[in-house]
Amino acid sequence: MEPPKRRRSATRARLLEGALEVFAERGFHGASVEDICDRAGFTRGAFYSNFGSKDELVLALFQATTDRLLEQIAALLPDLANQPGTLLDAVLGLLDEAAPDQRQWHLISTEFTLHALRHPEAATALNQQRAMFRDQLTRLVEEITQASGLRLSVPPQQFVRLVIAVHEGARAQSLLEPDLVPAGSLEHTFLPLVLDAISRK
Amino acid sequence: MEPPKRRRSATRARLLEGALEVFAERGFHGASVEDICDRAGFTRGAFYSNFGSKDELVLALFQATTDRLLEQIAALLPDLANQPGTLLDAVLGLLDEAAPDQRQWHLISTEFTLHALRHPEAATALNQQRAMFRDQLTRLVEEITQASGLRLSVPPQQFVRLVIAVHEGARAQSLLEPDLVPAGSLEHTFLPLVLDAISRK
DNA sequence: CCCGTTCAATACGGTTGTGTATCCAATACA
DNA sequence: TGTATTGGATACACAACCGTATTGAACGGG
Numbered sequence: 341m342e343p344p345k346r347r348r349s350a351t352r353a354r355l356l357e358g359a360l361e362v363f364a365e366r367g368f369h370g371a372s373v374e375d376i377c378d379r380a381g382f383t384r385g386a387f388y389s390n391f392g393s394k395d396e397l398v399l400a401l402f403q404a405t406t407d408r409l410l411e412q413i414a415a416l417l418p419d420l421a422n423q424p425g426t427l428l429d430a431v432l433g434l435l436d437e438a439a440p441d442q443r444q445w446h447l448i449s450t451e452f453t454l455h456a457l458r459h460p461e462a463a464t465a466l467n468q469q470r471a472m473f474r475d476q477l478t479r480l481v482e483e484i485t486q487a488s489g490l491r492l493s494v495p496p497q498q499f500v501r502l503v504i505a506v507h508e509g510a511r512a513q514s515l516l517e518p519d520l521v522p523a524g525s526l527e528h529t530f531l532p533l534v535l536d537a538i539s540r541k
Numbered sequence: 542m543e544p545p546k547r548r549r550s551a552t553r554a555r556l557l558e559g560a561l562e563v564f565a566e567r568g569f570h571g572a573s574v575e576d577i578c579d580r581a582g583f584t585r586g587a588f589y590s591n592f593g594s595k596d597e598l599v600l601a602l603f604q605a606t607t608d609r610l611l612e613q614i615a616a617l618l619p620d621l622a623n624q625p626g627t628l629l630d631a632v633l634g635l636l637d638e639a640a641p642d643q644r645q646w647h648l649i650s651t652e653f654t655l656h657a658l659r660h661p662e663a664a665t666a667l668n669q670q671r672a673m674f675r676d677q678l679t680r681l682v683e684e685i686t687q688a689s690g691l692r693l694s695v696p697p698q699q700f701v702r703l704v705i706a707v708h709e710g711a712r713a714q715s716l717l718e719p720d721l722v723p724a725g726s727l728e729h730t731f732l733p734l735v736l737d738a739i740s741r742k
Numbered sequence: 743c744c745c746g747t748t749c750a751a752t753a754c755g756g757t758t759g760t761g762t763a764t765c766c767a768a769t770a771c772a
Numbered sequence: 773t774g775t776a777t778t779g780g781a782t783a784c785a786c787a788a789c790c791g792t793a794t795t796g797a798a799c800g801g802g
Binding site: 547548549552583584585586587588590591 | 748750
Protein backbone atom coordinates (compact mmCIF):
# COMPACT_ATOMS: atom_id res chain seq x y z
CA MET A 341 0.00 0.00 0.00
CA GLU A 342 1.06 3.53 -0.59
CA PRO A 343 1.62 5.61 2.51
CA PRO A 344 -2.02 5.95 3.54
CA LYS A 345 -1.60 9.57 4.47
CA ARG A 346 -4.85 10.84 3.04
CA ARG A 347 -6.99 8.53 0.97
CA ARG A 348 -9.33 11.35 0.09
CA SER A 349 -7.49 12.35 -3.06
CA ALA A 350 -7.31 8.73 -4.20
CA THR A 351 -11.07 8.25 -4.04
CA ARG A 352 -11.61 11.59 -5.71
CA ALA A 353 -9.37 10.42 -8.51
CA ARG A 354 -11.19 7.11 -8.88
CA LEU A 355 -14.52 8.88 -8.89
CA LEU A 356 -13.31 11.25 -11.57
CA GLU A 357 -12.01 8.38 -13.64
CA GLY A 358 -15.28 6.51 -13.26
CA ALA A 359 -17.20 9.61 -14.22
CA LEU A 360 -15.08 9.99 -17.34
CA GLU A 361 -15.92 6.47 -18.48
CA VAL A 362 -19.61 6.62 -17.61
CA PHE A 363 -20.06 10.06 -19.15
CA ALA A 364 -18.47 8.78 -22.34
CA GLU A 365 -20.84 5.84 -22.40
CA ARG A 366 -24.13 7.45 -21.46
CA GLY A 367 -23.59 11.17 -21.65
CA PHE A 368 -23.70 13.77 -18.96
CA HIS A 369 -27.42 13.70 -18.25
CA GLY A 370 -27.76 9.99 -18.92
CA ALA A 371 -25.33 8.99 -16.19
CA SER A 372 -26.60 8.96 -12.63
CA VAL A 373 -24.47 9.60 -9.59
CA GLU A 374 -25.00 5.99 -8.65
CA ASP A 375 -23.68 4.83 -12.02
CA ILE A 376 -20.50 6.76 -11.45
CA CYS A 377 -20.08 5.38 -7.94
CA ASP A 378 -20.68 1.82 -9.08
CA ARG A 379 -18.04 2.22 -11.74
CA ALA A 380 -15.58 3.63 -9.24
CA GLY A 381 -16.38 0.96 -6.67
CA PHE A 382 -17.92 3.30 -4.10
CA THR A 383 -21.34 4.21 -2.80
CA ARG A 384 -23.07 7.54 -3.04
CA GLY A 385 -21.88 8.32 0.47
CA ALA A 386 -18.35 8.59 -0.82
CA PHE A 387 -19.52 10.76 -3.66
CA TYR A 388 -21.33 13.36 -1.59
CA SER A 389 -18.43 13.37 0.81
CA ASN A 390 -16.20 14.53 -2.06
CA PHE A 391 -18.49 16.56 -4.30
CA GLY A 392 -21.48 18.73 -3.65
CA SER A 393 -23.41 17.68 -6.71
CA LYS A 394 -23.06 16.18 -10.16
CA ASP A 395 -22.58 19.62 -11.66
CA GLU A 396 -19.68 20.23 -9.33
CA LEU A 397 -18.16 16.93 -10.38
CA VAL A 398 -18.52 17.88 -14.01
CA LEU A 399 -16.67 21.08 -13.40
CA ALA A 400 -13.91 19.26 -11.53
CA LEU A 401 -13.68 16.65 -14.25
CA PHE A 402 -13.38 19.36 -16.86
CA GLN A 403 -10.55 20.98 -14.98
CA ALA A 404 -8.80 17.67 -14.39
CA THR A 405 -8.95 16.51 -18.01
CA THR A 406 -8.00 19.97 -19.20
CA ASP A 407 -4.95 20.09 -16.97
CA ARG A 408 -3.95 16.59 -18.02
CA LEU A 409 -4.26 17.49 -21.68
CA LEU A 410 -2.15 20.61 -21.40
CA GLU A 411 0.48 18.65 -19.49
CA GLN A 412 0.57 16.02 -22.19
CA ILE A 413 1.01 18.71 -24.78
CA ALA A 414 3.75 20.44 -22.87
CA ALA A 415 5.54 17.11 -22.65
CA LEU A 416 5.18 16.36 -26.34
CA LEU A 417 5.99 19.80 -27.67
CA PRO A 418 9.79 19.70 -27.49
CA ASP A 419 10.01 16.35 -29.25
CA LEU A 420 7.77 17.40 -32.10
CA ALA A 421 9.26 20.84 -32.50
CA ASN A 422 12.85 19.72 -32.99
CA GLN A 423 13.08 16.21 -34.27
CA PRO A 424 11.90 15.05 -37.68
CA GLY A 425 9.41 15.53 -40.45
CA THR A 426 7.24 18.29 -41.76
CA LEU A 427 5.16 20.91 -40.00
CA LEU A 428 1.89 19.13 -40.59
CA ASP A 429 3.24 15.86 -39.24
CA ALA A 430 4.10 17.67 -36.06
CA VAL A 431 0.77 19.44 -35.69
CA LEU A 432 -1.38 16.46 -36.57
CA GLY A 433 0.81 14.23 -34.47
CA LEU A 434 0.23 16.48 -31.53
CA LEU A 435 -3.51 16.42 -32.04
CA ASP A 436 -3.53 12.64 -32.27
CA GLU A 437 -1.21 11.75 -29.46
CA ALA A 438 -2.41 14.35 -26.99
CA ALA A 439 -5.42 12.17 -26.18
CA PRO A 440 -4.81 8.45 -25.69
CA ASP A 441 -8.33 7.28 -26.52
CA GLN A 442 -9.65 9.22 -29.50
CA ARG A 443 -13.17 7.90 -29.22
CA GLN A 444 -13.62 8.56 -25.52
CA TRP A 445 -12.02 11.96 -25.82
CA HIS A 446 -14.29 12.94 -28.67
CA LEU A 447 -17.37 11.83 -26.78
CA ILE A 448 -16.72 13.74 -23.60
CA SER A 449 -15.25 16.67 -25.47
CA THR A 450 -18.38 17.16 -27.55
CA GLU A 451 -20.43 16.59 -24.43
CA PHE A 452 -18.61 19.47 -22.81
CA THR A 453 -19.04 21.57 -25.91
CA LEU A 454 -22.77 21.03 -25.94
CA HIS A 455 -22.88 21.83 -22.26
CA ALA A 456 -20.97 25.04 -22.92
CA LEU A 457 -23.27 26.04 -25.75
CA ARG A 458 -26.15 25.87 -23.28
CA HIS A 459 -24.47 27.38 -20.22
CA PRO A 460 -22.54 30.61 -20.78
CA GLU A 461 -20.44 30.20 -17.62
CA ALA A 462 -19.23 26.83 -18.89
CA ALA A 463 -18.57 28.43 -22.24
CA THR A 464 -16.08 30.90 -20.83
CA ALA A 465 -14.20 28.09 -19.09
CA LEU A 466 -14.17 25.97 -22.22
CA ASN A 467 -13.07 28.89 -24.36
CA GLN A 468 -10.20 29.62 -22.03
CA GLN A 469 -9.04 26.03 -22.25
CA ARG A 470 -9.36 25.98 -26.02
CA ALA A 471 -7.47 29.25 -26.25
CA MET A 472 -4.56 27.77 -24.32
CA PHE A 473 -4.71 24.70 -26.51
CA ARG A 474 -4.59 26.82 -29.65
CA ASP A 475 -1.74 28.85 -28.24
CA GLN A 476 0.31 25.70 -27.80
CA LEU A 477 -0.37 24.69 -31.36
CA THR A 478 0.42 28.19 -32.57
CA ARG A 479 3.75 28.14 -30.78
CA LEU A 480 4.56 24.85 -32.45
CA VAL A 481 3.67 26.23 -35.85
CA GLU A 482 5.71 29.36 -35.33
CA GLU A 483 8.75 27.49 -34.13
CA ILE A 484 8.74 25.07 -37.02
CA THR A 485 8.11 27.68 -39.68
CA GLN A 486 10.92 29.85 -38.36
CA ALA A 487 13.26 26.89 -38.09
CA SER A 488 12.61 25.86 -41.67
CA GLY A 489 12.58 29.39 -43.04
CA LEU A 490 8.93 29.39 -44.06
CA ARG A 491 6.63 32.40 -44.19
CA LEU A 492 2.88 32.00 -43.88
CA SER A 493 0.69 34.44 -45.76
CA VAL A 494 -1.97 33.93 -43.11
CA PRO A 495 -1.77 34.53 -39.35
CA PRO A 496 -0.76 31.26 -37.71
CA GLN A 497 -3.70 31.57 -35.31
CA GLN A 498 -6.07 31.39 -38.25
CA PHE A 499 -4.26 28.41 -39.67
CA VAL A 500 -4.44 26.65 -36.32
CA ARG A 501 -8.17 27.30 -36.14
CA LEU A 502 -8.57 25.68 -39.52
CA VAL A 503 -6.53 22.65 -38.54
CA ILE A 504 -8.63 22.20 -35.43
CA ALA A 505 -11.87 22.61 -37.35
CA VAL A 506 -10.81 20.04 -39.93
CA HIS A 507 -9.52 17.70 -37.26
CA GLU A 508 -12.71 17.78 -35.23
CA GLY A 509 -15.02 17.60 -38.22
CA ALA A 510 -13.03 14.76 -39.72
CA ARG A 511 -12.87 12.88 -36.45
CA ALA A 512 -16.64 12.85 -36.24
CA GLN A 513 -16.83 11.31 -39.69
CA SER A 514 -14.14 8.76 -38.88
CA LEU A 515 -15.89 7.65 -35.74
CA LEU A 516 -19.22 7.36 -37.52
CA GLU A 517 -17.83 5.46 -40.50
CA PRO A 518 -14.49 3.98 -39.46
CA ASP A 519 -13.94 1.98 -42.62
CA LEU A 520 -15.14 4.61 -45.07
CA VAL A 521 -13.08 7.36 -43.48
CA PRO A 522 -9.87 6.08 -41.88
CA ALA A 523 -8.69 8.31 -39.06
CA GLY A 524 -6.62 11.16 -40.37
CA SER A 525 -7.37 10.59 -44.03
CA LEU A 526 -9.10 13.90 -44.67
CA GLU A 527 -6.47 15.85 -42.81
CA HIS A 528 -3.61 14.24 -44.67
CA THR A 529 -5.08 14.61 -48.12
CA PHE A 530 -6.21 18.22 -47.92
CA LEU A 531 -4.22 20.10 -45.32
CA PRO A 532 -0.94 19.84 -47.25
CA LEU A 533 -2.63 21.69 -50.09
CA VAL A 534 -3.64 24.51 -47.79
CA LEU A 535 -0.24 24.70 -46.20
CA ASP A 536 1.36 24.74 -49.60
CA ALA A 537 -0.90 27.55 -50.75
CA ILE A 538 -0.22 29.81 -47.80
CA SER A 539 3.54 29.21 -47.35
CA ARG A 540 6.25 31.14 -49.14
CA LYS A 541 9.98 30.67 -48.97
CA MET B 542 -60.13 26.01 -38.93
CA GLU B 543 -58.74 23.60 -41.39
CA PRO B 544 -60.99 20.68 -42.26
CA PRO B 545 -60.86 18.95 -38.89
CA LYS B 546 -60.63 15.54 -40.44
CA ARG B 547 -58.08 14.04 -38.08
CA ARG B 548 -56.36 16.23 -35.51
CA ARG B 549 -53.92 13.46 -34.70
CA SER B 550 -51.30 14.54 -37.19
CA ALA B 551 -51.51 18.12 -35.97
CA THR B 552 -50.75 17.21 -32.36
CA ARG B 553 -48.00 14.89 -33.51
CA ALA B 554 -46.50 17.80 -35.40
CA ARG B 555 -46.74 20.13 -32.43
CA LEU B 556 -45.20 17.52 -30.17
CA LEU B 557 -42.35 17.04 -32.60
CA GLU B 558 -41.80 20.77 -32.84
CA GLY B 559 -41.83 21.10 -29.06
CA ALA B 560 -39.40 18.22 -28.76
CA LEU B 561 -37.06 19.90 -31.22
CA GLU B 562 -36.95 23.06 -29.14
CA VAL B 563 -36.65 21.35 -25.79
CA PHE B 564 -34.00 18.93 -27.01
CA ALA B 565 -32.00 21.86 -28.32
CA GLU B 566 -32.24 23.58 -24.97
CA ARG B 567 -31.63 20.72 -22.56
CA GLY B 568 -30.41 17.83 -24.61
CA PHE B 569 -31.94 14.48 -25.26
CA HIS B 570 -31.58 12.99 -21.79
CA GLY B 571 -32.07 16.31 -20.05
CA ALA B 572 -35.54 16.84 -21.45
CA SER B 573 -38.40 14.97 -19.82
CA VAL B 574 -41.53 13.87 -21.61
CA GLU B 575 -43.42 16.37 -19.51
CA ASP B 576 -41.12 19.19 -20.65
CA ILE B 577 -41.91 18.37 -24.25
CA CYS B 578 -45.64 18.21 -23.59
CA ASP B 579 -45.60 21.51 -21.70
CA ARG B 580 -43.83 23.17 -24.59
CA ALA B 581 -46.30 21.76 -27.06
CA GLY B 582 -49.28 22.68 -24.88
CA PHE B 583 -50.40 19.13 -24.15
CA THR B 584 -50.30 16.67 -21.28
CA ARG B 585 -48.50 13.36 -21.16
CA GLY B 586 -51.72 11.65 -22.13
CA ALA B 587 -51.43 13.15 -25.57
CA PHE B 588 -47.84 12.07 -25.80
CA TYR B 589 -48.38 8.41 -25.00
CA SER B 590 -51.34 8.39 -27.32
CA ASN B 591 -49.00 9.35 -30.16
CA PHE B 592 -45.67 7.78 -29.23
CA GLY B 593 -44.70 4.68 -27.38
CA SER B 594 -41.72 6.19 -25.61
CA LYS B 595 -39.24 9.01 -25.74
CA ASP B 596 -36.89 6.89 -27.82
CA GLU B 597 -39.61 6.39 -30.37
CA LEU B 598 -40.19 10.13 -30.48
CA VAL B 599 -36.49 10.72 -31.02
CA LEU B 600 -36.50 8.36 -33.94
CA ALA B 601 -39.57 10.04 -35.42
CA LEU B 602 -38.04 13.45 -34.89
CA PHE B 603 -34.87 12.35 -36.61
CA GLN B 604 -36.85 11.13 -39.59
CA ALA B 605 -38.94 14.29 -39.71
CA THR B 606 -36.03 16.70 -39.56
CA THR B 607 -34.09 14.57 -42.00
CA ASP B 608 -36.91 14.57 -44.51
CA ARG B 609 -37.39 18.29 -44.07
CA LEU B 610 -33.72 18.94 -44.66
CA LEU B 611 -33.54 16.87 -47.81
CA GLU B 612 -36.65 18.61 -49.12
CA GLN B 613 -35.11 21.99 -48.47
CA ILE B 614 -32.01 20.92 -50.32
CA ALA B 615 -33.93 19.57 -53.25
CA ALA B 616 -35.73 22.89 -53.46
CA LEU B 617 -32.56 24.93 -53.30
CA LEU B 618 -30.46 22.83 -55.63
CA PRO B 619 -31.73 24.10 -59.00
CA ASP B 620 -31.30 27.73 -58.02
CA LEU B 621 -27.76 27.28 -56.83
CA ALA B 622 -26.70 25.03 -59.66
CA ASN B 623 -27.63 27.36 -62.48
CA GLN B 624 -27.72 30.93 -61.41
CA PRO B 625 -24.71 32.94 -60.28
CA GLY B 626 -21.34 32.84 -58.63
CA THR B 627 -18.64 30.31 -58.00
CA LEU B 628 -18.77 26.69 -56.97
CA LEU B 629 -17.90 27.37 -53.35
CA ASP B 630 -20.55 30.03 -53.04
CA ALA B 631 -23.09 27.47 -54.13
CA VAL B 632 -21.89 24.71 -51.82
CA LEU B 633 -21.47 26.90 -48.77
CA GLY B 634 -24.71 28.65 -49.53
CA LEU B 635 -26.47 25.33 -49.56
CA LEU B 636 -24.96 24.36 -46.23
CA ASP B 637 -25.99 27.65 -44.67
CA GLU B 638 -29.47 28.01 -46.04
CA ALA B 639 -30.50 24.39 -45.70
CA ALA B 640 -31.10 24.93 -41.98
CA PRO B 641 -32.93 28.08 -40.93
CA ASP B 642 -31.58 28.24 -37.37
CA GLN B 643 -27.88 27.38 -37.38
CA ARG B 644 -27.58 27.21 -33.63
CA GLN B 645 -30.57 24.97 -33.03
CA TRP B 646 -29.62 22.76 -35.90
CA HIS B 647 -26.10 22.35 -34.64
CA LEU B 648 -27.30 21.50 -31.15
CA ILE B 649 -29.72 18.76 -32.12
CA SER B 650 -27.49 17.54 -34.91
CA THR B 651 -24.62 17.08 -32.49
CA GLU B 652 -27.00 15.47 -30.06
CA PHE B 653 -28.00 12.95 -32.70
CA THR B 654 -24.40 12.32 -33.59
CA LEU B 655 -23.50 11.56 -29.99
CA HIS B 656 -26.51 9.31 -29.76
CA ALA B 657 -25.41 7.51 -32.89
CA LEU B 658 -21.87 7.06 -31.59
CA ARG B 659 -23.34 5.23 -28.62
CA HIS B 660 -26.08 3.23 -30.36
CA PRO B 661 -25.07 1.36 -33.52
CA GLU B 662 -28.66 1.14 -34.82
CA ALA B 663 -28.93 4.90 -34.67
CA ALA B 664 -25.56 5.15 -36.37
CA THR B 665 -26.73 3.29 -39.45
CA ALA B 666 -29.76 5.57 -39.74
CA LEU B 667 -27.65 8.67 -39.31
CA ASN B 668 -25.06 7.44 -41.77
CA GLN B 669 -27.73 6.82 -44.37
CA GLN B 670 -29.05 10.33 -43.96
CA ARG B 671 -25.58 11.81 -44.12
CA ALA B 672 -24.83 9.76 -47.23
CA MET B 673 -27.89 11.18 -48.96
CA PHE B 674 -26.88 14.63 -47.85
CA ARG B 675 -23.39 14.19 -49.24
CA ASP B 676 -24.80 12.82 -52.48
CA GLN B 677 -26.81 15.98 -52.96
CA LEU B 678 -23.74 18.09 -52.39
CA THR B 679 -21.73 15.88 -54.69
CA ARG B 680 -24.30 16.28 -57.44
CA LEU B 681 -24.11 20.03 -57.04
CA VAL B 682 -20.34 19.98 -57.25
CA GLU B 683 -20.36 17.77 -60.32
CA GLU B 684 -22.93 19.87 -62.14
CA ILE B 685 -21.11 23.12 -61.52
CA THR B 686 -17.68 21.78 -62.38
CA GLN B 687 -18.95 20.32 -65.63
CA ALA B 688 -20.84 23.48 -66.47
CA SER B 689 -17.76 25.62 -65.94
CA GLY B 690 -15.37 23.16 -67.54
CA LEU B 691 -13.42 22.40 -64.39
CA ARG B 692 -11.68 19.15 -63.58
CA LEU B 693 -11.00 18.12 -59.99
CA SER B 694 -7.88 16.10 -59.28
CA VAL B 695 -9.67 14.57 -56.32
CA PRO B 696 -12.92 12.58 -56.25
CA PRO B 697 -15.76 15.01 -55.59
CA GLN B 698 -16.98 12.79 -52.75
CA GLN B 699 -13.74 13.38 -50.93
CA PHE B 700 -13.95 17.09 -51.52
CA VAL B 701 -17.49 17.14 -50.19
CA ARG B 702 -16.39 15.27 -47.08
CA LEU B 703 -13.76 17.91 -46.50
CA VAL B 704 -16.22 20.75 -46.94
CA ILE B 705 -18.57 19.16 -44.45
CA ALA B 706 -15.78 18.55 -41.96
CA VAL B 707 -14.61 22.14 -42.19
CA HIS B 708 -18.14 23.43 -42.03
CA GLU B 709 -19.04 21.47 -38.92
CA GLY B 710 -15.78 22.12 -37.16
CA ALA B 711 -15.91 25.80 -37.98
CA ARG B 712 -19.52 26.09 -36.92
CA ALA B 713 -18.64 24.78 -33.48
CA GLN B 714 -16.00 27.48 -33.13
CA SER B 715 -18.33 30.18 -34.40
CA LEU B 716 -21.02 29.24 -31.92
CA LEU B 717 -18.57 29.12 -29.03
CA GLU B 718 -16.91 32.44 -29.91
CA PRO B 719 -19.28 34.36 -32.16
CA ASP B 720 -17.25 37.55 -32.26
CA LEU B 721 -13.84 35.93 -32.58
CA VAL B 722 -14.96 33.63 -35.37
CA PRO B 723 -17.71 35.10 -37.52
CA ALA B 724 -19.86 32.44 -39.14
CA GLY B 725 -18.32 31.24 -42.35
CA SER B 726 -15.00 32.99 -41.92
CA LEU B 727 -12.84 29.87 -41.80
CA GLU B 728 -14.62 28.32 -44.75
CA HIS B 729 -14.29 31.40 -46.90
CA THR B 730 -10.64 32.03 -46.17
CA PHE B 731 -9.34 28.51 -46.63
CA LEU B 732 -11.60 26.47 -48.86
CA PRO B 733 -10.87 28.60 -51.96
CA LEU B 734 -7.23 27.64 -51.58
CA VAL B 735 -8.10 23.96 -51.54
CA LEU B 736 -10.42 24.26 -54.47
CA ASP B 737 -7.80 26.16 -56.36
CA ALA B 738 -5.20 23.51 -55.65
CA ILE B 739 -7.31 20.58 -56.82
CA SER B 740 -8.97 22.14 -59.88
CA ARG B 741 -7.48 22.11 -63.39
CA LYS B 742 -8.85 23.66 -66.54
C1' DC C 743 -80.32 14.00 -33.14
C1' DC C 744 -78.11 10.01 -31.43
C1' DC C 745 -74.54 6.75 -31.05
C1' DG C 746 -69.89 5.17 -31.75
C1' DT C 747 -65.26 6.39 -32.15
C1' DT C 748 -61.15 9.08 -31.49
C1' DC C 749 -58.04 11.40 -28.79
C1' DA C 750 -56.41 14.10 -25.22
C1' DA C 751 -56.91 14.88 -20.00
C1' DT C 752 -56.80 13.01 -15.47
C1' DA C 753 -55.66 9.85 -11.94
C1' DC C 754 -52.75 6.38 -10.09
C1' DG C 755 -48.78 3.09 -8.95
C1' DG C 756 -44.22 2.10 -9.33
C1' DT C 757 -39.47 3.08 -10.26
C1' DT C 758 -35.39 5.77 -10.23
C1' DG C 759 -32.50 9.33 -8.65
C1' DT C 760 -31.12 12.86 -5.32
C1' DG C 761 -29.51 14.71 -1.07
C1' DT C 762 -29.11 14.36 3.98
C1' DA C 763 -28.50 12.31 8.39
C1' DT C 764 -26.60 8.75 10.83
C1' DC C 765 -23.52 4.98 11.64
C1' DC C 766 -19.22 2.48 11.68
C1' DA C 767 -14.39 1.33 10.49
C1' DA C 768 -9.91 2.73 9.86
C1' DT C 769 -6.32 5.84 10.67
C1' DA C 770 -3.69 9.60 13.30
C1' DC C 771 -2.05 11.01 17.36
C1' DA C 772 -1.10 11.19 22.23
C1' DT D 773 -3.16 1.47 23.88
C1' DG D 774 -6.78 4.72 24.23
C1' DT D 775 -9.05 8.43 22.07
C1' DA D 776 -10.36 11.73 18.42
C1' DT D 777 -10.99 12.43 13.71
C1' DT D 778 -11.54 11.36 9.08
C1' DG D 779 -14.06 9.24 5.39
C1' DG D 780 -16.87 6.02 3.30
C1' DA D 781 -21.27 2.98 4.00
C1' DT D 782 -26.04 2.59 5.28
C1' DA D 783 -30.62 4.23 5.92
C1' DC D 784 -34.17 7.31 4.97
C1' DA D 785 -37.06 11.03 3.20
C1' DC D 786 -38.40 13.20 -0.83
C1' DA D 787 -38.91 14.71 -5.57
C1' DA D 788 -39.00 13.69 -10.56
C1' DC D 789 -40.30 10.90 -14.06
C1' DC D 790 -42.40 7.12 -16.42
C1' DG D 791 -46.08 4.26 -18.13
C1' DT D 792 -50.90 2.65 -17.70
C1' DA D 793 -55.71 2.73 -16.80
C1' DT D 794 -59.59 5.32 -16.79
C1' DT D 795 -62.43 9.23 -17.83
C1' DG D 796 -64.61 12.68 -20.57
C1' DA D 797 -65.22 15.62 -24.48
C1' DA D 798 -65.31 16.59 -29.32
C1' DC D 799 -66.14 14.99 -33.65
C1' DG D 800 -68.19 11.91 -37.51
C1' DG D 801 -71.55 8.89 -39.48
C1' DG D 802 -76.14 7.25 -39.67
